[in-house]
Amino acid sequence: MAGRSHTIGPTNMAENGIDLETLRHSAAHLMAAAVCELWPGAEYGIGPSIEDGFYYDFLLPEGQRFTDEDLPQIEARMREIASRRPEYLRQELSRQQALAEFGRREQRFKVELIERIPEGEVISCYRTGDFFDLCRGPHVHDASEIPAFKLLHPAGAYWHGDETQPMLQRVYGTAWNSQPELDLYLERLEQARLRDHRKLGRELDLFSISEELGPGLVLWHPYGATVRTVIEDYWRQAHRRAGYQLVYTPHLAREKLWETSGHLGYFADEMFGAMEVEGDRYRVKPMSCPFHILIYKSRARSYRELPLRLAELASVYRYQRSGTLHGLLRVRGFTQDDAHIFCQPEQVEEELARVLRLVREMNARFGFYELEVDLSTKPIKAVGSDELWEQAESALTRVLLAEELEYKLNPGEGAFYGPKVDIHIRDAMGRRWQCATVQFDFNEPERFGLEYVGADGQPHRPVMIHRVLLGALERFFAVLLEHYAGALPLWLSPVQLQVISVSDDQLDYAHQVALRLEQAGFRTEVPDRPGDRMGAKIRDSELAKVPYAAIVGRKEVEANNVNLRNNRNNEQTPISVEDLIARLRSESGS
């Protein structure tokens, strides 16, 4: 899950005990040993340790599949094997020996793996009881050294992750150095479940996805739409400040446009089908770049007006396979905070630096301070000259260094049309999310024949940079919700304050107070369901994660003030409405 590579537990550091990677890898072997005993003739693929656990892939005889009920049985067999304390015995084999050994055992996946091992590399295997596996190691001494493990869920997984390959049966598990650590991890999984944006979205009445509407299409309810509007307003303001010009473009275009851009060639699988209009074919847009390019091309451009930064909150539609949809994190219709920067080659570094600064500023505003950067470079199949790539990659590297952003290099992982920088944020649970991405594009300026007139009076080709900062509003909203567990900061809360009357007698006063707050620009509600007691209203207010309640009873009416209740820490303060407004202003940064 690129957008959701969850790390739930503490990092994989062994505080006391065995290195967790070793431990988990050994647990994977133990599980494979158990599976091979229970399903004789099972073939095994790979079984690595992963963040928070391990898995192992199997091909069971006669196309059998694991079900949830199988897991306790496998786990019991693992414990039984572990109680015999089999040692993990290392053995180095020659290529021929290894091929013969796994050939004899009819382990075709292992044979394939051995064939892929480069000449001259040591081929090592590990034996655990009757289980024999190709493996680099290292491992624990014996199976009793795995103090705490649990199998989590079965899943299907293609061999080498390739759909054309057979689908293997994967079992995920987790292993820790002690039972309390395992318990803590399971508890964190439960915590993550509680702050799942899909659950919060329903409970807080923020959004829904309706089967009648269609999978992967989002309905933003009034509260959710309010948050989105706040995000959008801030975004527009920040972009205008940063020198962007805002544009709007349609949701449809002639299919021909996507031929020109090249999207039909390599992106057709993700585009919704064509519709016929007056003999012409139209497509719903999966991205906005061609539209922004057409704005650029609508007249001759001078070097004097570059960089031209066109930005749009653009709703796009992409056909995602049904199995990949996931709440707001993976949808078919979403809104990118898209922008395209057209500039002269020598302006590239400055533009990149500005984008990165804007990424920092915006993420910080939303409460994300930790950024992790991936730089992906030229893949084997690519357009554009080596020289262009070289320039762009070195510009990216220089800017990352200058901005003091540490980055991870992913050689060959760039898009075919240009190198890219992906920026990940870490949320409150330590999970990593990709939101912002900056990509060079050597393809489209060429295809659309973009030009500007330079100081020399000659036509030149501009450099084009695609970038999103929040990514998609849907996904970003989901990340925000999970980050704050639904308790959004004051400036983002759909309802910032509720005025709660002690009895119905103070309702008039409550409405007067609310009116003053609304006039001061705060989103305010007065709960007035007849018969509800103050306690019930406070409870509802807390459950709705409204940051503040202003309690008004007889005392407050008399003193012409309110009793401010911080719903998040139950702090109570008598305060005048003027002071309350000042306080809310300062907290919300407005």
Next chain:
RNA sequence: GCCGACGUAGCUCAGUGGUAGAGCAGCGGUUUCGUAAACCGCUGGCCGGGAGUUCGAAUCUCCCCGUCGGCUCCA
């Protein structure tokens, strides 16, 4: 799309072949109350959809749709 699981009231869930249930929410009434739930009553379901087995299906079988956990891909 593929593998597995699941789908009962708006929500959370009970109900394994014999008349569809609970709590919360909603609605009506009574209560006017000081920091997380007042009380009484009522409404609400083609048991995801379709086909089949059966005297009889929420329950068993098959197909479809959707959701969830993965694989792949990505904002």
